Amino acid sequence: MRPGAYRPSVPLEHRLVTRRIPQARDRGIPDATVARLPLYLRALNGLSERATLTVSSEDLAAAAGVNSAKLRKDLSHLGSYGTRGVGYDVQYLIYQISRELGLTQDWAVAIVGVGNLGRALANYGGFASRGFRIAGLLDADPAVVGDQIAGLVVEHTDALETVIADRSVSIVVIATPAAAAQHVCDRVTAVGVTSILNFAPVVLNVPDGVDVRKVDLSIELQILAFHEQRKASGGPIMAEEWPDGVEPVNERSIGASS
Amino acid sequence: MRPGAYRPSVPLEHRLVTRRIPQARDRGIPDATVARLPLYLRALNGLSERATLTVSSEDLAAAAGVNSAKLRKDLSHLGSYGTRGVGYDVQYLIYQISRELGLTQDWAVAIVGVGNLGRALANYGGFASRGFRIAGLLDADPAVVGDQIAGLVVEHTDALETVIADRSVSIVVIATPAAAAQHVCDRVTAVGVTSILNFAPVVLNVPDGVDVRKVDLSIELQILAFHEQRKASGGPIMAEEWPDGVEPVNERSIGASS
DNA sequence: GTGCCTTTGTGAAGCGGTGCACAAAGTGAG
DNA sequence: CTCACTTTGTGCACCGCTTCACAAAGGCAC
CATH class of the missing domain: 1.10.10.10 (Winged helix-like DNA-binding domain superfamily/Winged helix DNA-binding domain)
Incomplete structure (x- = not known):
């Protein structure tokens, strides 16, 4: 339904002119x-x-x-x-x-890494409705390649560069294990991708001009734990500074060398 | 009170979102x-x-x-x-x-909502190694209840309060659809949970003293899109202020919306 | 039109975080 | 011991974001 019920009785020719935002x-x-x-x-x-x-x-x-x-x-x-x-x-x-925000245009997104997280992202309805079109799902595991997820067939990461170029992918989501993330990152930036959403728990090294946003599931939990600890005890544990058997090496070495 | 014509259609003036931890x-x-x-x-x-x-x-x-x-x-x-x-x-x-950070103690975590995202979280290795122990997986879907994931059996959300109390759960992860999130949130805060990690795309209303951290997959993509647009065109579309057929009601639609 | 009411848009003050630059503190050689 | 070198810890200036408070702008009633 058109939102037309609100009818301001106002001289409008006046506003049509003055409303211009230069x-x-x-x-x-x-x-x-x-x-x-x-x-x-x-x-x-x-x-x-x-x-x-x-x-x-x-x-x-x-x-x-x-x-x-x-x-x-x-x-x-x-x-x-x-x-x-x-x-x-x-x-x-x-x-x-x-x-x-640029949501009036169509953004082709590729998701690399189709584990549980990649699947969750592929099936997430919030993307398509906001101009994000999943243009490719890629994984290195042959057991996963060929699966159909959210209407797409998972392709092998060998085709990464091809997929990005052929389908005008401008945003890449990395949902691989940590060990593979940097390699994927290098490959996609090499073919011109400048926007990366990284879910792998590593700090990605990227060339200048590449924008990386990081989502880290465990960091959020750790921040919660910090606050929870504060709420519970009024402060961190003051019991001991250092548990038995784990001592700073420079303290021990001082005592041994003097 | 305000006799204004634009009363909020949602009674949320008494529910204030507070994330501050004094x-x-x-x-x-x-x-x-x-x-x-x-x-x-x-x-x-x-x-x-x-x-x-x-x-x-x-x-x-x-x-x-x-x-x-x-x-x-x-x-x-x-x-x-x-x-x-x-x-x-x-x-x-x-x-x-x-x-x-409080990682030297054991934190019992319950995950509510065992879709793809909940599964990804349950299988994420980064939790257990940092003192986070997944003490419960809960879902409202009978088809999922009983499944075994990451060594745990999925339980029905009916048991939510029991699980939290019996297993000393102090952190709850909400990975449900948006529509269910607030309900789950209300239930867990009612039984004393004060730390919530929310993956559902809604703003949770919680009592004072409850800490909510939000991870939103689509928001990160939208921020990326904004920067990508900037890089690509040097600025957002300058073409037109308002496309045909979608006009602000207080401007030209007066005549059309009789 | 006139007057009152509501709500926006913004100047300005306040607050918290960042990064520079350097003194203090420690190591190691001779 | 002294001297040269390394690296931490921090004072301070700067910057961007937040919040307050209010004048300006518009709507509504009469």
Whole structure:
């Protein structure tokens, strides 16, 4: 249904002229803002499904789990897309954020490594709906090659370069074991890929200009454990500094050499 | 109250999302440092496997992919564990960081939602080696209940509270579909769980004192797309502000939406 | 039109993190 | 012992993000 129920009785020829945003887009959007835009987008999509026409910064911020002032400042980096006294038009804002994030175009994604994680990613519905099209699934294990997952046939990593070139893949997801990640990374950057999403627990070495984002499942757990420990005991264990049998070598060597 | 026409359609004004851990400030370790400690730990484990005894901040920083001054400042928050002129004792530092993160104790983790992602997590080797013991796998789907994964039998979510209490689960991983996540979250916080790792693409509303960390697979891709777009075109599409057929309701749609 | 109400957009202050640069501390040679 | 060298730990300046607070902008009632 068209969102047309909201009818402001307002002289509109006036606004059609003044509403032009000449160059409010000073391409300097802070990283912190970019990281939150997908959050706003999801909240807006939720509102859209409930046929909400406009939303205030206060409500949208609550739905996204952020401060309302922060939300307004974030959106102001994209331009003046709100209406004072009313709020933001949901559909309009969805489009503006999508465009800013580049989700209005089609992105071909290849997933390398089709273990459980690779399968989970291939089946994740949140990708296709946001302009991410999985163009290839690759794995080095012959036992997996040929399997059909999410409508795609798994190919051998030998074809990695071919797949990337032939299908205009611009984003590669690495979901391989840690030992294979750097090798895959080298190969894909060699053929011009500049955006990598890495799930392997290693620090990837990449040429300049290549953007790597890392998702590490165990790091998040460790951060949780830190906070949990704090909550439980009011501080880390103060019992002993060093357990028996494991001593710093330079202390032991000092005692032995003097 | 506000007699405004744009009341939030969702009653969430009383449920505030709070991730702050007040006690984390007391002892003074910055959040940014805590988030990097697991990184250092992994780099140190790599060095340890190669029988390296000591490491300089320069080398360790390179292995972890950070600045050496940052690394030294991070470690200084834990204490003075280095030796000037020599560097850090690898084993000693591993122990100190592990202790600070709480990895020297045993953490019982329950994973709710045993789809592909839940399976990937259950089989992920990086957990057990760091003190995280998977104490339960739960799913609402009867077709999955009873399956054996990573040595555990999947149980029905009906037993969620029982599993948490009986096995002293302190960290819950939510890997369910988005629609089920909040319900699971409510149940586990109700029985005292205060640490949640959420993979579902929703903003969880939790009581004060509960720590939620979120891993969102699609958000990372969207951030990559933003940067990729920047690199490719030098900026987002400048063509048009608004495509045909999708107009802001408070502009031209007035006439059309009678 | 006039006045009141709501909400945006933003200047400015505050806060936390980063990185430089260097003194302090330790090693090792002679 | 002294001297030269290495590396840590940290003071400090800088920078970017967050938050507050408020004027400006728009809607609504009459």
